[in-house]
Amino acid sequence: MSSEKIKSKEASLTISQFAKVTGMHKSTLMYYDKIGLFSPLIRGSNNYRYYALNQITAVNQIRVLSILGMPVKVMQQVVRNREPGAIKKLLEGTFGEIDAQIDWMQDSRKLAGIVTELIGMGIEAENNGEEFIISVKKMKSRRLLIGRKNEWERDESFFSKFGDFLSISMKEGHNAAFPIGGMFENLSSYVENSSLPDRFFYIHPDGKHKRPAGDYLVGYTRGYYGDAGDLAFRINDYAAKHKLETVGPVYNVYLHDEISVASPSNYLMRASVMIKP
Amino acid sequence: MSSEKIKSKEASLTISQFAKVTGMHKSTLMYYDKIGLFSPLIRGSNNYRYYALNQITAVNQIRVLSILGMPVKVMQQVVRNREPGAIKKLLEGTFGEIDAQIDWMQDSRKLAGIVTELIGMGIEAENNGEEFIISVKKMKSRRLLIGRKNEWERDESFFSKFGDFLSISMKEGHNAAFPIGGMFENLSSYVENSSLPDRFFYIHPDGKHKRPAGDYLVGYTRGYYGDAGDLAFRINDYAAKHKLETVGPVYNVYLHDEISVASPSNYLMRASVMIKP
DNA sequence: TTGCTCCTCACGTCACGTGAGGTGGC
DNA sequence: TTGCTCCTCACGTCACGTGAGGTGGC
Numbered sequence: 001m002s003s004e005k006i007k008s009k010e011a012s013l014t015i016s017q018f019a020k021v022t023g024m025h026k027s028t029l030m031y032y033d034k035i036g037l038f039s040p041l042i043r044g045s046n047n048y049r050y051y052a053l054n055q056i057t058a059v060n061q062i063r064v065l066s067i068l069g070m071p072v073k074v075m076q077q078v079v080r081n082r083e084p085g086a087i088k089k090l091l092e093g094t095f096g097e098i099d100a101q102i103d104w105m106q107d108s109r110k111l112a113g114i115v116t117e118l119i120g121m122g123i124e125a126e127n128n129g130e131e132f133i134i135s136v137k138k139m140k141s142r143r144l145l146i147g148r149k150n151e152w153e154r155d156e157s158f159f160s161k162f163g164d165f166l167s168i169s170m171k172e173g174h175n176a177a178f179p180i181g182g183m184f185e186n187l188s189s190y191v192e193n194s195s196l197p198d199r200f201f202y203i204h205p206d207g208k209h210k211r212p213a214g215d216y217l218v219g220y221t222r223g224y225y226g227d228a229g230d231l232a233f234r235i236n237d238y239a240a241k242h243k244l245e246t247v248g249p250v251y252n253v254y255l256h257d258e259i260s261v262a263s264p265s266n267y268l269m270r271a272s273v274m275i276k277p
Numbered sequence: 278m279s280s281e282k283i284k285s286k287e288a289s290l291t292i293s294q295f296a297k298v299t300g301m302h303k304s305t306l307m308y309y310d311k312i313g314l315f316s317p318l319i320r321g322s323n324n325y326r327y328y329a330l331n332q333i334t335a336v337n338q339i340r341v342l343s344i345l346g347m348p349v350k351v352m353q354q355v356v357r358n359r360e361p362g363a364i365k366k367l368l369e370g371t372f373g374e375i376d377a378q379i380d381w382m383q384d385s386r387k388l389a390g391i392v393t394e395l396i397g398m399g400i401e402a403e404n405n406g407e408e409f410i411i412s413v414k415k416m417k418s419r420r421l422l423i424g425r426k427n428e429w430e431r432d433e434s435f436f437s438k439f440g441d442f443l444s445i446s447m448k449e450g451h452n453a454a455f456p457i458g459g460m461f462e463n464l465s466s467y468v469e470n471s472s473l474p475d476r477f478f479y480i481h482p483d484g485k486h487k488r489p490a491g492d493y494l495v496g497y498t499r500g501y502y503g504d505a506g507d508l509a510f511r512i513n514d515y516a517a518k519h520k521l522e523t524v525g526p527v528y529n530v531y532l533h534d535e536i537s538v539a540s541p542s543n544y545l546m547r548a549s550v551m552i553k554p
Numbered sequence: 555t556t557g558c559t560c561c562t563c564a565c566g567t568c569a570c571g572t573g574a575g576g577t578g579g580c
Numbered sequence: 581t582t583g584c585t586c587c588t589c590a591c592g593t594c595a596c597g598t599g600a601g602g603t604g605g606c
Contacts, residue, residue, distance in 0.1 A: 083538070
């Protein structure tokens with residue numbers, strides 16, 4: 001049997017069939033053929049493209065390289081210049097970037113999950129009418145990545161230290177997109193100056209600090225960053241009236257911010273502080 | 278203090294500074310400004326773009342959405358039409374696709390790792406001169422995803438069952454890009470017909486079958502798929518001569534194939550079968 | 555004045571996707 | 581003959597990247 005005969009026996013799939021079997025788009029196969037990256041085994045006398053089953057492996061390999069972010073020009077080099085040592089080096093050379101990219105995507109996915117959760121908690125508070133009252137709520141534990149202590153100077157604005165926090169954490173390599181909150185050492189320091197938190201933190205799944213699970217005194221307020229209104233006093237009054245003793249820091253988190261709300265005056269913040277049983 | 282004054286106080290970063298602080302490219306920021314997705318807080322009298330520190334959060338959020346594959350048109354909708362319920366739904370709606378994409382990337386990364394490892398083992402065999410001899414080697418355990426048994430009919434070609442294996446595993450949703458091998462029930466069935474394996478398998482980290490770690494009789498041969506030359510006899514002879522008893526299946530794996538080698542006649546296959554201690 | 559940054563606008567690029575207009579196979 | 585697939589070629593698209601040519605700030 002001649003080589004040509006073997007070829008025409010093996011090459012049995014039209015472009016549509018091959019596209020279906022490989023999950024590729026027809027136009028992608030045509031494009032790969034055009035640039036000489038991957039071509040059908042033979043062209044029929046009618047100029048049709050005919051692919052062979054064992055070409056699936058090759059096209060899958062190209063797809064994998066493409067998913068891993070390898071540019072077609074490099075893939076062409078790979079295909080044209082095949083030699084085990086060179087291919088191995090080329091593959092190994094891409095691993096660092098790929099792993100970093102996967103990390104980024106996973107971080108981004110976690111972030112999107114947290115953001116969605118926070119927005120959901122804000123909606124729930126709105127729906128339950130908790131928005132304007134102080135209440136006791138069970139809260140689950142959460143990991144936080146905490147910044148250094150803010151030493152506020154006289155008349156210093158909220159944003160100057162906020163900017164410091166961002167640029168420091170950026171230098172330290174944190175993915176600064178995670179939601180940011182402010183914390184106060186305890187309820188009395190919160191009441192004393194509720195607009196300038198002692199520390200900023202990221203709500204970050206890999207944070208070292210753990211806000212423990214338990215019963216929290218929870219209140220909400222609307223307004224732009226650093227504008228906590230009279231929330232601190234309302235929480236303090238509630239604690240006094242109900243003879244509740246608070247323990248640990250006050251956590252301020254924006255449930256609705258520029259991500260989910262257009263007007264800054266409608267940003268929704270939640271303050272929470274743990275109570276002793 | 279007027280709103281304008283507050284703005285000009287906050288907006289202190291030029292486009293280059295803001296690009297540095299956010300890790301974005303200048304041209305990206307200009308592009309986002311142009312299409313109205315994200316603009317600097319103010320424009321100076323000189324028409325310069327001036328960004329504020331607290332805009333970092335917003336641009337980071339856009340970057341995250343972009344990493345997660347959200348098209349800019351959708352992001353524009355998100356930004357223009359901000360309402361907690363809508364944003365939450367939109368984010369939740371993207372999770373399925375994102376998670377699938379992360380899975381794909383992780384699979385692809387694992388695959389690239391396995392391929393690199395196989396190529397490396399081929400290079401090692403070449404360098405050590407093991408290519409033309411039979412030897413006893415320690416091999417580590419490896420996970421395999423095994424296909425159904427091949428019932429070869431008279432004169433049936435290697436590729437027909439190979440095609441069946443590919444299309445069946447494709448229907449079952451396996452990522453068909455993982456390296457494929459062939460296995461034989463035992464050494465005698467391998468000797469009987471070394472070109473038509475009893476089963477095909479994927480070298481797949483999530484496979485159920487485990488090729489155990491241990492001492493293996495190992496041999497190599499060069500040639501296209503299904504062409505095993507006299508390797509089976511050489512292994513059998515070696516076992517007889519050295520009075521080695523083999524146990525379990527014979528595994529055939531291509532260490533060098535179309536991925537790393539240009540000429541099919543140079544594909545490098547390794548056959549291995551476990552020996553009793 | 556020099557070197558640096560900033561601006562706009564137009565065009566380039568990367569990896570395809572989408573018709574238009576025409577042919578081939580059952 | 582009809583409906584379907586295939587072909588080529590040109591142009592569109594998406595998210596920027598890259599100069600060209602000119603202005604502004606220290």
